[in-house]
Amino acid sequence: MPSDTLAPLREFVVAMTRLADETGLDEPVRIARAQGLLSALVRRDDWLPDACAQPHADFYQQYLLHCDPLERFSVVSFVWGPGQRTPVHNHGTWGLIGMLRGAEIGQRYRREADDGLVPDGPPARLEPGDIELVSPATGDIHLVENAFADQVSISIHVYGANIGAVRRHVFDPASGVAKPFVSGYSTETVPNLWDRSAQVRAMP
Ligand SMILES: [Fe+2]
Numbered sequence: 364m365p366s367d368t369l370a371p372l373r374e375f376v377v378a379m380t381r382l383a384d385e386t387g388l389d390e391p392v393r394i395a396r397a398q399g400l401l402s403a404l405v406r407r408d409d410w411l412p413d414a415c416a417q418p419h420a421d422f423y424q425q426y427l428l429h430c431d432p433l434e435r436f437s438v439v440s441f442v443w444g445p446g447q448r449t450p451v452h453n454h455g456t457w458g459l460i461g462m463l464r465g466a467e468i469g470q471r472y473r474r475e476a477d478d479g480l481v482p483d484g485p486p487a488r489l490e491p492g493d494i495e496l497v498s499p500a501t502g503d504i505h506l507v508e509n510a511f512a513d514q515v516s517i518s519i520h521v522y523g524a525n526i527g528a529v530r531r532h533v534f535d536p537a538s539g540v541a542k543p544f545v546s547g548y549s550t551e552t553v554p555n556l557w558d559r560s561a562q563v564r565a566m567p
Contacts (some may be wrong), residue, residue: 371410373556375400376429376438379521383435390500394457394523397436398494401521406492411440411517412554416464418444418515424549426528429556434525439548441507443467443516448508450533451480452544453551456524457498462489465509465516469495472504480504489518491557504534 376401382393404410424442431437443465451472460469463520466488473483488510489495491493497503509516520526527548532541 367412367562369412369554369556371404371407372428372438372554374526375404376414376556379436379438380431383431383433385506390457390498394459394496394498397521398459398496401459401461401519402492402494405494405519408463408491411463411519411523414550414552415440415554416442416515416517418442418447419549420444422549423449423509425446425527425546426550427548427553429521429553430525430527434528435523437525437527439520439522439526441518442521443509443518444513445470446509446512449506451504451506451536452533453499453503453531454497454522454526455503455529455531456522456526457496457500458520458522458526460489460495460497460507461521462491463517463519464492465511467509467512467516467518469505469507471502472506472534472536474504474539475503480534480536480539487498488503 382396426440428438468486468488471487472480473479473481527546530545533544534541
């Protein structure tokens, strides 16, 4: 891959780091600005490394693209094989889902008085370029699935923490029973955003 292919992701990471460095922002403002950055990133589909776009036959994949060293945010590519879906789960932090390729369907849930979970609104379909927000402040429990039974879909997620290391929960929607889980990531490696040597050599 030519070294500059990753430039959009690198620039996104730089801008998110600057945003994380801004203290005193209310969370809705911070999320709105992160949403603007993610929107620009998923408006084009020419930068995701192939290694982070590979489906698995049995499981949806979560490739870590970058984690802030202070774990203030993380960026993940979610790769859905045909028909794959998550369990009903929460996040414990804000998260933005930007659709890159294919389409996915999200269903939000809310807790009922009897402790079961009920759908919160109709399912929402995300097409490339669309963004969805989850947040403990506004609704953090959902299920997501590939909209296609015969093709791969990919979304780019940004979370307000190192999401693979957050203690969170999956839920049985009928009973509302929560089971703890820590998602981790699908690989041990991350893309090398920082080899800018070709760019530097080309400079006069
Ligand atoms: Fe989620």
